[in-house]
Amino acid sequence: MLWSKEKLAIYISFLVLTFLVQVNFIEANKKIQTKKIEETTKTAPHLKDILVIKKNKKMLFFVSTENAVTEQFWELVRKGVKTRFVYELELYKKVPYFFDSLILEKEIVHEVKFDPMKKIFVCKSRNGVEDYFLKFTKESSEISDWMSQINGIELIASDKLDPTHLYYLKIRVRFNSLNFAFPFNYFLSFTTKETDWHYSTYFASEGM
Numbered sequence: 001m002l003w004s005k006e007k008l009a010i011y012i013s014f015l016v017l018t019f020l021v022q023v024n025f026i027e028a029n030k031k032i033q034t035k036k037i038e039e040t041t042k043t044a045p046h047l048k049d050i051l052v053i054k055k056n057k058k059m060l061f062f063v064s065t066e067n068a069v070t071e072q073f074w075e076l077v078r079k080g081v082k083t084r085f086v087y088e089l090e091l092y093k094k095v096p097y098f099f100d101s102l103i104l105e106k107e108i109v110h111e112v113k114f115d116p117m118k119k120i121f122v123c124k125s126r127n128g129v130e131d132y133f134l135k136f137t138k139e140s141s142e143i144s145d146w147m148s149q150i151n152g153i154e155l156i157a158s159d160k161l162d163p164t165h166l167y168y169l170k171i172r173v174r175f176n177s178l179n180f181a182f183p184f185n186y187f188l189s190f191t192t193k194e195t196d197w198h199y200s201t202y203f204a205s206e207g208m
Contacts, residue, residue: 043067045193047171050200054158054207061155063087065148065173065195073147074140076176077121082113083176085147090170091156094202103167104156110147127153161205169200 044067051062068085077083087108093101109126121143125133137143161167174194201208 045173045175045195047173047195047198050169050171050198052155052169052200052203052207054205055152057158059155059158059161059205059207060152061089061150061169062152063150063171068148068173068175069144077112077114077143080114080116082111083147084109084111085176086174087150088172088174089155092168092170093162094166094168103160106155108150108153112143112147158205163205166202166204168202170197171200172197 045065046067047063047065049062049064053060053062065085073083087110089104089106089108091103091106093103095101107126109124111124111126113122114120115122119138121137121140123135123137123143123146127133135146155169172195176193
């Protein structure tokens with residue numbers, strides 16, 4: 001059956017309109033998904049302010065976390081649950097035209113437990129195998145800062161870095177990496193959380 005020019009024009013217009021509606025729907029859905037991802041990123045734990053400086057022939061490391069010390073965190077701590085943040089660090093040397101070289105791996109552990117009898121927070125830190133730190137405080141604000149920040153911990157001796165090369169850090173944080181017995185292992189979903197890997201900017205043997 002031959003279509004008249006009017007019917008053909010109407011049919012083509014319908015196809016074009018249908019196509020435009022589908023395109024607009026797809027684009028609107030993309031915007032919604034992008035917005036959801038952005039909102040999740042804003043509230044998800046993540047790292048910021050990664051810094052490496054040289055002081056007294058040592059490379060000192062600084063970093064902060066956001067959205068890590070949450071209401072859920074405080075709920076666990078107030079119940080007397082030992083709560084741990086494990087900062088995982090990997091130091092790489094940039095090797096042009098080849099695979100970057102892993103120089104060292106390091107774990108920095110911050111741990112807190114609330115003593116309900118004494119109404120005090122017991123804080124422990126481990127920087128490697130032998131370095132150990134213990135502190136006590138009644139101030140929750142100190143706990144928030146202490147758990148979510150690394151301030152000037154030695155990363156490596158500066159003379160172990162080649163001044164002709166650049167370096168960078170690869171970092172993430174695991175939250176509450178403890179093995180809980182039943183029933184805690186059932187409802188403490190906080191125990192499995194970790195940030196994505198974050199990368200510092202390049203730095204030399206004199207720091208950033």
